[in-house]
Amino acid sequence: MAKLIAVYGQPTDKEAFNTYYEKTHIPLAKKVPGLMKYDISHGPVVNPGGQSNFYLVATLYFDSMESMQAGLNAPEGQAAAEDTANFATGGVQMYMFETQEV
Secondary structure, three states: OEEEEEEEEOOOOHHHHHHHHHHHHHHHHOOOOOEEEEEEOOOOOEEOOEEOOEEEEEEEEEOOHHHHHHHHHOHHHHHHHHHHHHOOOOOEEEEEEEOOOO
C-alpha cells in the first residue's frame, strides 16, 4: 500500500477553507484514478506538546506507488493538485510513501 499525506497550514479564513475543501476539493480528489480510500483529520491537529501549526491532515491511500503516480499524473490528479492554490492559504506539505505492516 502507498499513502499520500497532505498537511495543511492554518488558513486565513477557516470557514472558507472548510466550505471549499468539503464542496469542491474532496469531490475532485475522489476522482483520482486508483484512489482506494481518503480520510481527513477531525478536530485540532496537535503534537505531544500541545497545539501545532497545522489545520488539517488528509490521507489518500493507493495500492502502490506506481498506481499513486499514475493517478496523480492523470488529468483528474492534475486537477486536484492545481486546485490546492484555490483554498490552501496556509500552505500545504505533501508526503508520499509505501507502507508495510509490522
